Amino acid sequence: MRADAQRNAEKLRAAAAELFRERGLQVPLKEIARRAGVSHGTLYNLFGTREALIDEVVTEHATSRLDEVAQQALACADPWDGFAHYVEKLCELQATDPAVADVVSGRYPGAExxxxxxxxxxxxxxxxxxxxxxxxxxxxxxxxxxxxxxxAANALLARATADTAPTAWRRQVAYLLDGLRTEAARTSVPAGRLTRQQVQDALTSLGEKA
Amino acid sequence: MRADAQRNAEKLRAAAAELFRERGLQVPLKEIARRAGVSHGTLYNLFGTREALIDEVVTEHATSRLDEVAQQALACADPWDGFAHYVEKLCELQATDPAVADVVSGRYPGAExxxxxxxxxxxxxxxxxxxxxxxxxxxxxxxxxxxxxxxAANALLARATADTAPTAWRRQVAYLLDGLRTEAARTSVPAGRLTRQQVQDALTSLGEKA
DNA sequence: ATGTAGCTTGACCGCGGGGTCAAGTTAAAT
DNA sequence: ATTTAACTTGACCCCGCGGTCAAGCTACAT
Incomplete structure (x- = not known):
């Protein structure tokens, strides 16, 4: 591989990593090339398919994040606490990082x-x-x-409400966890008073993203 | 309004009603025209905007369905049963009828x-x-x-898993309801044993629909 | 029967996505 | 310095979406 190709691949990887994390794995390939300052033809030359690019760019990041959460969960002495921690943190990860969200609730058969x-x-x-x-x-x-x-539901909801009701998913997760627990217990739900208008806005943007 | 225009409007309304209920309110307008056996230009002539068409075609249907569920809920002697019934039936409605789902978790400011x-x-x-x-x-x-x-979450999940895991949403709703109830009680969850492969397939189709 | 207003049509536009490839450029081997 | 293989580029293709409009057709009143 020639040195310039190497450099371009690196630029593309960097741009892809950024955009994947900002907007998810379906971001237009041409936009990645644009951000990398490179022709989209080059992207196709160097990576061939979206999934190949994903495999190179997202794998480490995603697995390290996911592993970390799982490790923390298993490190909890109390099994319920471990489970609850796992669910909460993983959902938080999905809300924060669209790339991870897509990895968790999607399949990319080409990305071995x-x-x-x-x-x-x-x-x-x-x-x-x-x-x-x-x-x-x-x-x-x-x-x-x-x-x-x-x-999957959390990923969809979190993405749809990211900029209108950023705590909505947290509350849903809290309710769910209470429904999953054997012994009755009411976890306190994260704050999130919304006006009618805010709910309306959230629904609007939800419609725009569906 | 001329008689032929009237007829075309009727054909379009019928086609729109069908497609909205089958596939949701974002179905391509040209496809509605196609199913009506009419040029898409005619659709624009007669209705102008998607929202106008929605307003004419979906309103009665959706409100009658929604009202019905709400009435049933309020008719329940026990307030919790009423609430639970409302949530379950409304979610079922969303899963069965994409048009209603879009009405519930979307906004169409043009459809007065x-x-x-x-x-x-x-x-x-x-x-x-x-x-x-x-x-x-x-x-x-x-x-x-x-x-x-x-x-909103239910609508997204139900649509995404409609043809791969059609009971997934029911189970989620059951868990949620148990989490919302004050007095501890474990509702029984609808059956739904899935193989690993079925889950994988569901995730695949989920990715395709996002 | 004919005129005309009302209506329909489909070609056309802009947009933005995925994807290809001939022509031009450049790194690097000699 | 020259050559050549590797690489880059951007114009080009496809598709499908929303949307417009001049031209032609047709219902209907006269």
């Missing part, structure tokens, strides 16, 4: 490294759920699939 | 009749929530805004 990392992450989730089940703290009918869909 | 109907529907929700609050059955920190966002 990413997909194996995902599988590992799923296993970690399985362990966290299992531990909470065994301790009798998590309702027994809750499955791993439910967890995945909860994350 | 629809918007006033929406406002009324919000008032009904307010009453249902208030009743549950007064009875002490619904956690006091739960607001109307939370309800709106819960519906």
């Amino acid at each position: 490294r990413l997909m194996t990392a995902c599988a590992q992450s799923m296993d970690a989730a399985q362990r966290i759920v299992g531990r909470a089940h065994e301790a009798g703290a998590l309702r027994p009918d809750f499955t791993n699939a439910d967890l995945v869909f909860a994350f | 009749r629809l918007m006033t109907a929406c406002a009324q529907s919000m008032d009904a929700a307010q009453r249902i929530v208030g009743r549950a609050h007064e009875a002490g059955a619904l956690r006091p920190d739960f607001t109307n805004a939370d309800l709106v966002f819960a519906f």
Whole structure:
């Protein structure tokens, strides 16, 4: 590989990393090239497909974030606390980092490294759920699939309300956790008084993003 | 208005009603015209904007459905049962009828009749929530805004998983309701054992729809 | 039967996405 | 310095969306 190609690949990787984290994995490839200061043709030359670029740019970042949260969860002495921590932090990650959100609730069959990392992450989730089940703290009918869909719903909601009702997802997550717990307990819900107008605005922007 | 125009308007209304209910309110206008067997120019002539068409075609349908659910809820002797019924049935409505889903979690400022109907529907929700609050059955920190966002999340999830995990949303709603209830109670969750593969497929299609 | 206002049509525009490739440029080997 | 293979570029293609409008057609009153 020639030195200039190397440089361009690096510029593209940097731009892609930025845009993926800002706006998610479906950001237009031409826009990545634009931000990198390079023709979009070059992007296609060097990476071929979006998924190849994702695999190179997102994998480490995403897996390290996800692993970190899972580790913290498993480090909690109390299995329920571990589970709750996992859910909260992972949802927070999704709300903060659209790239991670897309990794958690999406599939990119072409991104091999990413997909194996995902599988590992799923296993970690399985362990966290299992531990909470065994301790009798998590309702027994809750499955791993439910967890995945909860994350999916959170990703969608968080993205849709990011700039209009940034705490909406937190409250939903708090309610959900209370519904999942075996022993009755009301977690306190993060503040978030909204005026009717704010709710209207949130719905408006929600419509624009759907 | 000339007779042929009348006929075309009727054909367009019918086609729009169908497509809105099948695929939601963002369905391409040209596709509506196509299904009506009429040029898209005609659609623009007769209705001008998407929102005008929505207002004519969706309003009655949506409000009658929403009213019905709200009436049933208020008819429940027990305020909690009323609230739970409202949430479940409204979510079911969203899952079954994309048009209603878009009405519930979207805004269409150009569709006047629809918007006033929406406002009324919000008032009904307010009453249902208030009743549950007064009875002490619904956690006091739960607001109307939370309800709106819960519906929004449900709409997104239900649509994304419609053809891969059609009961996913039901389970999420059941968990949520248990989290919202003051007195501890574990509602039974609708069946929905999914294989890993089914979950993967659901995530795939989710990515395609985002 | 004919005139005309009302209506319909489909080609056309702008936009923005994905993707390709011939022509031109440049790094680097000699 | 020259050559050549590697690389870059941007014009170009496709598609589908929303939206407009001159030209032509048709319902209807006379």
